[in-house]
Amino acid sequence: MGMGTSNFVIRWINFLTMLLAIAVVIFGVWMSTHHDGCRKSLTLPVLGLGAFIFVMFIITNNGSGHNVSGLRYKEYQLKDYSSWFLKQLNNTANWKRLKSCLVKSEDCNNIAKQYKTLKQYKIAKLTPIEAGCCRPPFECGYPVVNASYYDLSFHPISSNKDCKLYKNTRAVKCYNCDSCKAGVAEYMKTEWRVVAIFNLALFVVLAKSYIMFAMAVDYILCGMLRKTECWSDEGVQSLKNY
Numbered sequence: 001m002g003m004g005t006s007n008f009v010i011r012w013i014n015f016l017t018m019l020l021a022i023a024v025v026i027f028g029v030w031m032s033t034h035h036d037g038c039r040k041s042l043t044l045p046v047l048g049l050g051a052f053i054f055v056m057f058i059i060t061n062n063g064s065g066h067n068v069s070g071l072r073y074k075e076y077q078l079k080d081y082s083s084w085f086l087k088q089l090n091n092t093a094n095w096k097r098l099k100s101c102l103v104k105s106e107d108c109n110n111i112a113k114q115y116k117t118l119k120q121y122k123i124a125k126l127t128p129i130e131a132g133c134c135r136p137p138f139e140c141g142y143p144v145v146n147a148s149y150y151d152l153s154f155h156p157i158s159s160n161k162d163c164k165l166y167k168n169t170r171a172v173k174c175y176n177c178d179s180c181k182a183g184v185a186e187y188m189k190t191e192w193r194v195v196a197i198f199n200l201a202l203f204v205v206l207a208k209s210y211i212m213f214a215m216a217v218d219y220i221l222c223g224m225l226r227k228t229e230c231w232s233d234e235g236v237q238s239l240k241n242y
Helices: 004-030 044-058 083-089 092-105 107-115 117-122 128-134 178-224 233-241
Strands: 142-144
Touching: 004 044, 044 092, 083 178, 092 178, 107 128, 117 142, 117 178, 128 178
Parallel strands: none
Antiparallel strands: none
16 A cells, blocks of 8 residues: 555545544434433433544544655654643653553564565565654664664764664664654554444444343333333334334
């Protein structure tokens, strides 16, 4: 998938996520006007889910990466992300914990094992975390020796502070760089979108099961109490068709 196609897909995912949130909220409002107590009882959960998806959209809407000539992956800049991400990732305590996890994950060390030649590394399609945490930004201009080592004797051609923060040491790399924080933000954004979609699908299944169960129990109780007026013909048919 080319960069242009990737950007197109991301824009459509963002657009569909927004439409999904709006649709869920509208559906919740519609349910609140329904006379069926089973459906009406789900009004607040549906509205809450819609609000959750909408907040997720706002938080994760910004930041899509920047194309770099000659590279198959994107570079990410922290300033492109929402203020919520900036606040969380720039918090010293938060980042210390995240950085510790990144170092232990061995993602950067595994790059050298995966791409054993310089040619393989130059055409690699790195993940956001690998691109931001395991190497200096492309604009620094450091010559690449291999997948885990850059010639830092070369004077950086950029004023980007990340250029001086990067070290070849396994425990340092670019873990203190803004580019690494941006890579983590991009990873979190993608994962949260998946979680939001999964939660929606799970909610739909559980909501339908709840409504069917509640309607069935109500119907049985009405029959036991011989209250035929509890259910109209339309109500019985609705249960059968649900």
